[in-house]
Amino acid sequence: MRVAIIGMGTAGVSILRQLESHSYFKELDIDVYDDPQNMGQGVPFQNDSSQLLINLPSKDMSLNFNDAAEFFKWYENQNQFKFDNATYLPRFVFGHYMKSYLEKFDQEYDNIHLITEKATEMYLEQGFEKDAKIQYFVCTNHQQEACRQYDYVFLTVGTMAYHDPYHLKGLKGYIKSPYPTYETLNDVKDTDNIAIIGTGLSSLDVIRYVVKHHPNLPITATSRHGEFPSVRGNMIDITLKHITKENFDKILRSHFGVVPLESMIRLFEKECETYDIPLEALIHRKVGDPIKDLKYDLAHPEILGVFQSLLETIKENMNWIWNSLSLQDQEAFMKKYMPILKANSNPMPPRTARLLIEEIEIGHVVVKKGLEDVRYENEEYVFEYPDQGEPDYYNVVINATGPKTQLKDLDDDDAFIVDIANRQIVQAHPMGGIQIVPETNQVISPRHGTLPHLIAIGQITNGINQARNGVNMIVRQSVQAVESLYAFHQENR
Incomplete structure (x- = not known):
C-alpha cells in the first residue's frame, strides 16, 4: 500500500513512528514530504535561539504514547546539546529529538522515501464504476510529471501562516513571522525602534531574543489587552469526576x-x-x-x-x-x-516570567494595551491608542499575533491548503480549519463526501480539535489514525 505523509513536523513524525511500530509496516511504501529546513523538525521546533524554551517541562513531552519522559531520556543520553538547567529545554532540542527518529528510520528502512520538497498540489481520481476506489495524487513544483499516486494520505501540514491584522505584509520593516528569531534582526539597524504586535507566547520568544541582541532599548510589546500568558504552576494528575x-x-x-x-x-x-x-x-x-x-x-x-x-x-x-x-x-x-x-493554558515557564519582570522593571521592555490601529506612513509605523493623544512611531514591527485559523483568511503563504480547498478536497469548518470526522480525523470533502483514507492532524483541524494541538494531543490522534490505517490494510490484504 502506498502512503504519503505531507509535512514532517510533530504530527508527521508521530504518524511515521506509529506506522513503524506495527508488524505490517514493511508492507507499506511511504513517501514523506517537506522542505529540507523543516524535514523532521517542523516550524515550531526548527533550529533557533537556545533562549526559546518549550513551555512544558522536559519530562512531560514525548512522541511515545506509552512513555511521557522519552524525550528527556533521549536528551540525557545524547552529547550534542547540554544545558545547566534542563527542566525547560530549548525548543530546537525537541526538534532534534524528532529528527533523530526520522533519520534512524530513513537509514534502517528502504520503504521510507524522503522527498525534500513541499507538496504544491493534490488531486483525486475515482472511476465511474460502483464502489470505485479513490486514488490520491500528490504533486511538487507545480509539475504534472512530479505527481505520485497513493492509497492513503496523511495531511500533517503544521500551523498556518500568521495573522496580518493590520495588512502590513510586504512593507519595509515589517517582519511577518518571528521565527526563526536568530534571523529576525538580520535587516534591523542598531538604531531602529522595535515594536512587537501581540503579547502571547510568540511575543515572549521575541522579547527573550531581542533584549539580548538589540542595543536600542526599550522595545514595546503591545496588543488590545496587553496581557501575557499565565505562569506554569505545580502540575498534578487530574481525574475528571463530572465532565465524563x-x-x-x-x-x-x-x-x-x-x-x-x-x-x-x-x-x-x-x-x-x-x-x-x-x-x-x-x-x-x-x-x-x-x-x-x-x-x-x-x-x-x-x-x-x-x-x-x-x-x-x-x-x-x-x-x-x-x-x-x-x-x-x-x-x-x-x-x-x-x-x-x-x-x-499553555503557560510560560517560571524563569521566563522572572526574566520578563526584570526586563520590564529596568525599562528594557514596555508593555502597552489598547492597541487600536497600525498604519504605515513616511517609512514609519504609526501605532494608535484611543486613550493616548499622540501616536507612537516605530521603524520595525515584529508580528507575533499567532497563526490564522480560518481558511478564508489564507493567502499564498498557505498555497497548498488554498489549492486543496479550491479543488473541493477539503472545506472550511465554521469554527476554523477544515471539516473532519471528530472520532477518526477523516477529511470531509464537499465534492467526495467523507474520505476514509485522507487523514488530517494538527492545527488545520482546529475547528473540530479545538485547543487540542499540543504535542501530546497530536500523538494521541496519531495513534488512533494509524490504527485505522492498519485495520483497512488488514481487510484488503
Whole structure:
C-alpha cells in the first residue's frame, strides 16, 4: 500500500513512528514530504535561539504514547546539546529529538522515501464504476510529471501562516513571522525602534531574543489587552469526576443529541469544587499590570498548578466535549470562555516570567494595551491608542499575533491548503480549519463526501480539535489514525 505523509513536523513524525511500530509496516511504501529546513523538525521546533524554551517541562513531552519522559531520556543520553538547567529545554532540542527518529528510520528502512520538497498540489481520481476506489495524487513544483499516486494520505501540514491584522505584509520593516528569531534582526539597524504586535507566547520568544541582541532599548510589546500568558504552576494528575462521557451521554439523550453549554459549564464548576479551585478568584485575578500579574502567578504555584492541570485534562478530552455542543453554543463558548481557557493554558515557564519582570522593571521592555490601529506612513509605523493623544512611531514591527485559523483568511503563504480547498478536497469548518470526522480525523470533502483514507492532524483541524494541538494531543490522534490505517490494510490484504 502506498502512503504519503505531507509535512514532517510533530504530527508527521508521530504518524511515521506509529506506522513503524506495527508488524505490517514493511508492507507499506511511504513517501514523506517537506522542505529540507523543516524535514523532521517542523516550524515550531526548527533550529533557533537556545533562549526559546518549550513551555512544558522536559519530562512531560514525548512522541511515545506509552512513555511521557522519552524525550528527556533521549536528551540525557545524547552529547550534542547540554544545558545547566534542563527542566525547560530549548525548543530546537525537541526538534532534534524528532529528527533523530526520522533519520534512524530513513537509514534502517528502504520503504521510507524522503522527498525534500513541499507538496504544491493534490488531486483525486475515482472511476465511474460502483464502489470505485479513490486514488490520491500528490504533486511538487507545480509539475504534472512530479505527481505520485497513493492509497492513503496523511495531511500533517503544521500551523498556518500568521495573522496580518493590520495588512502590513510586504512593507519595509515589517517582519511577518518571528521565527526563526536568530534571523529576525538580520535587516534591523542598531538604531531602529522595535515594536512587537501581540503579547502571547510568540511575543515572549521575541522579547527573550531581542533584549539580548538589540542595543536600542526599550522595545514595546503591545496588543488590545496587553496581557501575557499565565505562569506554569505545580502540575498534578487530574481525574475528571463530572465532565465524563457517561454524564455527557445522559445529557445528550435528554437534550436532542447535544449538550447545552450551560450544562457543560455546571459540570466544570463541579470539577473546580472537587479540587478546591477558587474559580472566580483565579479567572479575575489579573489587574492589568504585567509585573503584578506575573508576580501573583509566581507566588501561587500550587493552586494555579491545580487549575492548569484541570484545564489541560479537559483539553485532552476536548474532542468529545467540544463536538457535543451545538454550533451556536460553540460560538458562544469561543466568545465567553475561550479567552479564559487560552489565558490559563499553555503557560510560560517560571524563569521566563522572572526574566520578563526584570526586563520590564529596568525599562528594557514596555508593555502597552489598547492597541487600536497600525498604519504605515513616511517609512514609519504609526501605532494608535484611543486613550493616548499622540501616536507612537516605530521603524520595525515584529508580528507575533499567532497563526490564522480560518481558511478564508489564507493567502499564498498557505498555497497548498488554498489549492486543496479550491479543488473541493477539503472545506472550511465554521469554527476554523477544515471539516473532519471528530472520532477518526477523516477529511470531509464537499465534492467526495467523507474520505476514509485522507487523514488530517494538527492545527488545520482546529475547528473540530479545538485547543487540542499540543504535542501530546497530536500523538494521541496519531495513534488512533494509524490504527485505522492498519485495520483497512488488514481487510484488503
